[in-house]
Amino acid sequence: xxxxxxxxxxxxxxLFLLIMPIAFIMIEAVGSGLQPYAQAIGNQATLHAILLTxxxxxxxxxxxxxxxxxxxxxxxxxSFRGKxxxxxxxxxxxxxxxxxxxxxxxxxxGYNGWFGKLLDNYGIQIAFAVPGIILVTVFVTFPxxxxxxxxxxQEQGKDEEETALSLGARGWSIFWHxxxxxxxxxxxxxxxxxxxxxxxxxxAVSIIxxxxxxxxxxxxxxxxxxxxxxxxxxxxxxSSLLLIVAxxxxxxxxxxxxxxxxxxxxxxxxTLKKT
Amino acid sequence: xxxxxxxxxxxxKKSMLGIASFILSAFLISGGYAQTQTILNVSYDPTxxxxxxxxxxxxxxxxxTTGRKVRITMSHGGSGAQARAVIDGLQAxxxxxxxxxxxxxxxxxxNLIPVGWQKRLNHQSAPYVSTIVFLVRQGNPKNIRDWNxxxxxxxxxxxxxxxxxxxxxxxxLAAWGYALLQPDxxxxxxxxxxxxxxxxxxxxxxxxxDATNTFIQRGIGDVLVTWENEALLALQRLGKNQYEVVIxxxxxxxxxxxxLVDGNVDKKGTRAVAQAYLEYLYSPEAQELLAQHxxxxxxxxxxxxxxxxxxxxxxxxxxxIFGGWHKATYQHFVEGGIFDQLYTxxxxx
Numbered sequence: 001x002x003x004x005x006x007x008x009x010x011x012x013x014x015l016f017l018l019i020m021p022i023a024f025i026m027i028e029a030v031g032s033g034l035q036p037y038a039q040a041i042g043n044q045a046t047l048h049a050i051l052l053t054x055x056x057x058x059x060x061x062x063x064x065x066x067x068x069x070x071x072x073x074x075x076x077x078x079s080f081r082g083k084x085x086x087x088x089x090x091x092x093x094x095x096x097x098x099x100x101x102x103x104x105x106x107x108x109x110g111y112n113g114w115f116g117k118l119l120d121n122y123g124i125q126i127a128f129a130v131p132g133i134i135l136v137t138v139f140v141t142f143p144x145x146x147x148x149x150x151x152x153x154q155e156q157g158k159d160e161e162e163t164a165l166s167l168g169a170r171g172w173s174i175f176w177h178x179x180x181x182x183x184x185x186x187x188x189x190x191x192x193x194x195x196x197x198x199x200x201x202x203x204a205v206s207i208i209x210x211x212x213x214x215x216x217x218x219x220x221x222x223x224x225x226x227x228x229x230x231x232x233x234x235x236x237x238x239s240s241l242l243l244i245v246a247x248x249x250x251x252x253x254x255x256x257x258x259x260x261x262x263x264x265x266x267x268x269x270x271t272l273k274k275t
Numbered sequence: 276x277x278x279x280x281x282x283x284x285x286x287x288k289k290s291m292l293g294i295a296s297f298i299l300s301a302f303l304i305s306g307g308y309a310q311t312q313t314i315l316n317v318s319y320d321p322t323x324x325x326x327x328x329x330x331x332x333x334x335x336x337x338x339x340t341t342g343r344k345v346r347i348t349m350s351h352g353g354s355g356a357q358a359r360a361v362i363d364g365l366q367a368x369x370x371x372x373x374x375x376x377x378x379x380x381x382x383x384x385x386n387l388i389p390v391g392w393q394k395r396l397n398h399q400s401a402p403y404v405s406t407i408v409f410l411v412r413q414g415n416p417k418n419i420r421d422w423n424x425x426x427x428x429x430x431x432x433x434x435x436x437x438x439x440x441x442x443x444x445x446x447x448l449a450a451w452g453y454a455l456l457q458p459d460x461x462x463x464x465x466x467x468x469x470x471x472x473x474x475x476x477x478x479x480x481x482x483x484x485d486a487t488n489t490f491i492q493r494g495i496g497d498v499l500v501t502w503e504n505e506a507l508l509a510l511q512r513l514g515k516n517q518y519e520v521v522i523x524x525x526x527x528x529x530x531x532x533x534x535l536v537d538g539n540v541d542k543k544g545t546r547a548v549a550q551a552y553l554e555y556l557y558s559p560e561a562q563e564l565l566a567q568h569x570x571x572x573x574x575x576x577x578x579x580x581x582x583x584x585x586x587x588x589x590x591x592x593x594x595x596i597f598g599g600w601h602k603a604t605y606q607h608f609v610e611g612g613i614f615d616q617l618y619t620x621x622x623x624x
Contacts, residue, residue, distance in 0.1 A: 111364030111385070120364070128365040210365040212315060212350045228351070228484045229323045230512050232492075 025243055028236035040237035048214055049222035050241070052130070056218060057198040060137045064194050065187070067138075068145030073179070076153035077161065087150070093143055098136075102207025105136050128210035133218065136204040141197045145190035152186040153179070189256045196249040200242060311344040314540075314549050317367035319354040319441050319531070320484040321505040325568035326371070332564055333555050337548060345548050353482035354441030361387070367536050368549040373441025373483075375400070375532040376600035387538030401530035402556035403570035406590055407442070407449040409521040410490065410499040410506040417497045421523045422453040425498065426471035433496035435486040436479040437608055441531075443483075446500045447614065448603060449527035452596045456525065470617040491518075502529065503585070504569035525589035527596075 030037050040046065075087055093101070109126040110116045119126060126132045160182070164174045180187075202220040209216035213225060219242055226235035318326060330347040337345045350357065350365065354373035361367045362384050372378055375393055378400075382388040393400045411419050417430050425432050435443040447469065454460055454468035477495060480486040483505055490499040491513055498521075499506070506520045533553050540546040555561055562577040571585050572578045578585075597603035607613045 106363050109364075112362070113364075116364055125364075125366065127363065128360065210317075210350055210360050211352060212348050212365075215315075215348050225351070227488070228320070 022243060025236055025239050028233065029240035031236070032233050036233060037237050040231075040234040041241060045214055046222060046234075046238055049217055049219045049238075052133075052217070053199055053219045056130070056133050056137055057195055059134050060141055060198045061191055061194055063134075063138050064142050064145045065191065067142055068149055068190065069187075071146045072149035072153050073175075075150055077158055090143055090146055093140055098140055098201065098203030099207060101136050101139055102204040105132060105139075105204075105208050109135075127208055128212070128216065130216065132208040133205050133216060136208050137198050137201055140201055140204055141194045144194040144197065145187065148186045148190035148193070149183055152183050156182055185256060185259065189253065192249050192253050192256065196246060199245060311346045312545055312548055313346045313348060314368035314545050314552060315348045315350065315366055316369050316371055316552070317350045317357050317361055317365060318371040319357060319373040320351055320482045321442070321487075321502055321508070322371065322531075323349070323351055323484075324508060325504070325565065325570060328564055328568065329556070329561060332561060333552055336555060336560075337551065343548075345552075347552070351484075353435075353439045355439050356481075361385075361536065366539050366543070368540050368543065368545050369533060369535055369553055371531070371533040373529075373531050374444060374600060375530065376604055377441065378532055378534045379600065381534075381536075385538065387536050388534055389537065392534045393532065395535070396533065396553060397557055398573045399530065400532045400534060402533060402553075402561075402573060403531065403565045404573060405503045405529045405531070405569075405571055406526045406588070407445050407500060407529060408503045408506050408526065409523065410501060410509060411497065411519050411521055413517050413519060415519055415521065419498050419521055422450055425450070425475065425500070426468060428475075430475055430498065431477055431496045432472060432475045432498055432500060433478065433480075433486050433490045434476055434500045435482055437614055439481045440483055440486075442486075442502050442505070442529075443479075444603075444608065445502075445527055445529045447607065448593060448597060450500075451607075452527055452591050453523070453525055455596060456591065466613065466617065469613075473618045503571070507569035507584075522586045522588055525591065528590040528592045530592075 071090070075083060106127050107113050108115055109119070109132060111120060111127075113127070116127065124131075126135065160178050161174050164178050169177070200220060201218075202224070205218055206221055206224070209218070209221060211217060211221055211225070213222075217225060219238065223235050223238050223242075226232075226238060316326060316330075326347075326349055330349070334345050334347065337343060350360075350367075352360075354377050357365075358370070358372060358377040358380050361370060361381050370378055370381065370388075378388065378392060382390050382392055396402070409419060409425075411417070417424070417427075419425065419430065424430065434446045437443040437447050450472055451465045451469055454465035455462070457464070478489060480489055483501060486499060487501065487505060487509055490496050491509060503520075510518055510520060533556065535546070535549055535553060537546075540549045556565075557574065559574060559577060562572040562574040563580075566572045566577055566581040566584065569584070572581065593600060593603060597606070605612070
């Protein structure tokens with residue numbers, strides 16, 4: 001009896017909060033036919049928003065991979081004072097509201113901010129421009145990769161690296177040939193999570209970008225602009241794009257989870273045999 | 276074993292190369308705009324449609340008179356928030372905001388705009404004016420005819436937050452002026468009038484367009500208090516059979532103002548085109564376009580031609596009733612001002 005009740009509650013919950021909105025977006029998106037749908041997505045403003053979003057996401061992922069790898073490498077393979085503090089600090093972006101992040105970066109890089117005037121003298125614009133958007137997106141997303149890597153690298157320990165070192169391998173060589181192959185699935189998993197979050201970010205970006213149409217409007221801002229301009233169908237058409245990306249990342253994520261878990265088990269077994 | 280381990284590295288190397296070349300090409304594409312001058316117009320919420328049309332008109336005019344191409348980019352949002360962004364460094368060439376006070380703030384807090392900016396263009400830098408009217412649902416089921424109908428119990432009124440929205444301040448001051456100008460009107464009576472009115476407001480949105488969407492898309496409220504241009508546009512865009520515009524017996528003359536942002540245009544070298552962009556707003560062609568987008572033209576000849584579109588009603592100005600924006604802001608909208616004393620957020624049901 002209790003089981004049936006739980007199932008019913010969950011199904012109703014999923015139906016109203018997940019399936020219905022998704023169905024609604026798709027129906028509204030193609031509501032006035034496929035040709036207006038294609039026009040809504042193919043027009044110059046939308047294409048610009050798509051390009052900008054891809055640019056911001058790509059740069060964010062590259063930066064996050066670099067920070068994530070070096071940070072996780074540092075925390076898992078070395079011991080130093082303040083390590084526990086640093087590990088906690090990494091999670092900080094998850095607990096700060098994106099709106100606060102947006103204002104924070106305006107305080108830093110706005111014209112009246114700490115660095116704003118200085119950079120302005122050199123003609124560098126960060127707030128209300130693409131660099132600002134990238135900065136806040138990196139801030140909001142950077143825990144994803146590093147958080148995925150630290151437990152993985154800790155679990156694998158230092159044995160393989162120490163063996164390589166004893167056989168005369170140098171730092172970079174150890175990293176490319178031992179560490180990276182061991183963590184590739186975890187890294188990819190982190191990248192997928194980071195990608196989904198970076199593309200969907202709205203709060204922080206809406207504040208730092210200045211919302212200049214055709215310049216600093218990413219897909220989420222473009223959707224809000226379309227909606228505010230009474231272009232309801234177009235807004236839903238572009239929303240459906242983000243929805244498709246979200247569903248695709250979900251699929252990739254499930255695939256990675258599926259292929260990533262058995263592999264680590266297999267690996268630990270072989271290393272055990274070797275030793 | 277070795278080969279297998281190298282594969283992911285090659286893959287990562289390749290994808291990084293791909294990303295790098297993509298970024299490079301994106302920069303090259305954006306470099307293609309360099310031939311054309313670009314100016315940024317930072318505006319408030321309901322001007323989206325009007326400036327989209329005006330930008331095309333002006334770009335043509337500029338090409339025909341100077342032979343040069345201009346691209347105009349727009350940023351829209353709540354008027355107060357937009358002023359704040361310009362102060363913080365949003366590189367506006369021109370600001371076209373909902374009220375002169377928001378431009379005054381930019382002039383006060385930065386050296387981007389000189390203090391006497393409002394005298395630089397005709398009509399106190401207001402190329403178009405508007406007023407505050409009501410939008411009600413078809414058939415006017417609550418029989419809303421004038422401001423005093425808004426304070427009746429059971430009437431749900433949609434107006435945005437005067438702290439963030441330009442139109443909300445005009446709405447508030449129009450209601451205050453109405454109460455004050457009644458035969459037995461007084462400051463005390465106006466205060467209690469506003470108190471009763473905001474007791475009927477279920478949601479305070481941040482901007483004019485958000486409030487319109489609340490009224491229309493979410494179906495909340497019996498009456499939307501908003502710009503005349505916004506109400507007429509909603510009527511045209513979203514169906515004449517679903518809504519009606521109600522003109523109150525009197526209202527406020529709303530004067531949205533425009534200004535050149537000297538500090539930014541001099542840095543970017545866009546002064547000539549930005550100045551022309553504002554001046555051309557006063558031309559007969561532009562005034563005609565403004566009228567078609569439901570803004571009241573200030574040019575006499577165009578205004579006359581469109582007088583059927585804009586009903587005649589008694590209009591008072593902010594200077595007459597409140598002695599200007601500075602006094603009005605200080606009395607009503609600052610932290611702890613009359614609005615804060617009167618408005619207590621309703622309990623969420």
